[in-house]
Amino acid sequence: MKFLVYFLIAALGFSNLPSGALDMDIQYPIEKQIVELQDTINMIASENTNEEEKILDAEKVFIEIDTDSPYWEKVIIYGKHEIDINVKNGKQGLVMEFPKNFIVNGERSFKDEVNGTTILDLEVTNIDNHQYLFLQHKADMPVRIYKDSLEPNIIHIAIAKTLNPYPFKVILDPGHGGFDSGASHFGVHEKDIVLDIALRMEHKLKDLGIDAIYSRRTDKFVELHDRANMSNKINPDAFISIHINAAPIESPRGIATFLYTPNGFQKKEREELARAIQDSLIEEFPDWKDWGILREGFYVIKYTKNPSVLVEFGFLSNPEDRAMLVKVDVRERAAKAIAKGIDIFLKNNNDG
Ligand SMILES: [Zn+2]
Missing domain, CATH: 2.60.40.3470 (Immunoglobulin-like)
Structure with a gap:
């Protein structure tokens, strides 16, 4: 607003003020002059919210x-x-x-x-x-x-603020890619939706001090064992695989987070990670069916040595879920929710 006010002072001084206003220093101390002048300007400025001001605001x-x-x-x-x-x-x-x-x-x-x-x-x-x-x-x-x-x-x-602003690092693993579309329904491919969600998470995580490393950043095929090997080599604080579910019939819908704990390996960490992500997603999408935490031996969560989970965000085979998944703002909110869940898990597990 400052710029506008100064602009208006210049315009005002010569047209709207009563003649003789500039001689006020004879009658009032300096402070009073300023107050009076400011009052006049504010009044004129608020009356003056016309097209001219809008154009300036827009730029x-x-x-x-x-x-x-x-x-x-x-x-x-x-x-x-x-x-x-x-x-x-x-x-x-x-x-x-x-x-x-x-x-x-x-x-x-x-x-x-x-x-x-x-x-x-x-x-x-x-x-x-x-x-x-x-x-x-x-x-x-x-x-x-x-x-x-x-x-x-x-x-x-x-x-x-420091030379290493990332006390944590995670691997984001968007499922499928390249010739492997994952689930495909009516021209909507799982590989595209999960990549989009994962890429939207990058700066949300980095802002929180969590470095985001990707198993793929483009539409390319990556073998399952390469994804798991990458995680075992980098040794991240968490590994998050992102998928969209599909069923042979249309009716199933909703969100689930999977984990695998052979012989109780990392049982507590994996359950906490899955719980934080699932809860955060359901909090953001309270109308979606909550499948909760499920157990399955999917390759990437079976062969990774770090806390790892696999998110199935909605069913591409369900018309209502599919209508949601194609929306940009839904994918943006999913990215935000998963990132929030990861952040909660990491910070709860590193309190002391
Ligand atoms: Zn998948």
């Missing part, structure tokens, strides 16, 4: 700093429209180029918020037709820049 880009996470400090840049900014990695930080002169700090200056341990400075510079935001951060800190696919008007810039 503005706001910047916020979030220092709450123990792992990352974040600069969040958002506008009304999808933002395309050009980011360059300089020696002491990032340089972001905006196409227009439209950075607004919101109600207060973002420079006041630079109080974390990693972000050292934020500065806006105007050069010709462009505006540059310079973000200086501590040297060598890992940086992630990403957009949320549901909110492409928001850009997240995360700068690690």
